Amino acid sequence: MDYEAFRAEYEPVFDVLDAKTLPDWLPAAIAHLKGLAATIDDPADRRSAEFDIADVESILAEDSIDEPSSPAMTAAMRVYSEAVEDHGTPAERIARLEAGMAEIGRISDAVPPTERAPILGLNESLYMLVLSLQSESRRALPAIGS
Structure with a gap:
C-alpha cells in the first residue's frame, strides 16, 4: 500500500472527530488504519x-469524547492488542494474528447485531497484517537454484 491510498x-x-456523537464504527476504523499503516512499503x-x-x-483522548466501550468491545480490543504484538518469527506472529481473529469472531458471535460490525x-x-507478513516471508525466501 502507498501513503496516498x-x-x-x-x-x-x-x-468524524468533530461530530457531536462519534460513530460506533470508529474504534474498528482506527484499528483498520493501524493495519493499513503496517502495510505501507x-x-x-x-x-x-x-x-x-x-x-x-x-x-x-484530549477531548474525552471517546465513549466507554462495551465489555465485549473491551475484550475484543484486548485480544487485538495481544494479536498485533510484534515479537517472534513471522510464522509465530501469523499464528498469533489468526488466533486473535478467531477469538474476536467468537466474541462477536455473542453480541447483539448492532455491536457485531465494529468488533468484527x-x-x-x-x-491485512497476516497478508503483509506472508508477503514479507515469501520475499525473504532464497530463490530456487541459488
Whole structure:
C-alpha cells in the first residue's frame, strides 16, 4: 500500500472527530488504519501514517469524547492488542494474528447485531497484517537454484 491510498481511508475517519456523537464504527476504523499503516512499503510514509493515527488517538483522548466501550468491545480490543504484538518469527506472529481473529469472531458471535460490525472490523486489520507478513516471508525466501 502507498501513503496516498492510506490517506484516502484516513480522511473519512479524521472527519468524524468533530461530530457531536462519534460513530460506533470508529474504534474498528482506527484499528483498520493501524493495519493499513503496517502495510505501507516506504518506511518514511509508514511513519507518517502512524503519526496520523496517533493524531486521531490524541484528539480522542484530549477531548474525552471517546465513549466507554462495551465489555465485549473491551475484550475484543484486548485480544487485538495481544494479536498485533510484534515479537517472534513471522510464522509465530501469523499464528498469533489468526488466533486473535478467531477469538474476536467468537466474541462477536455473542453480541447483539448492532455491536457485531465494529468488533468484527478489528479482524480486517489483523488480516491485512497476516497478508503483509506472508508477503514479507515469501520475499525473504532464497530463490530456487541459488
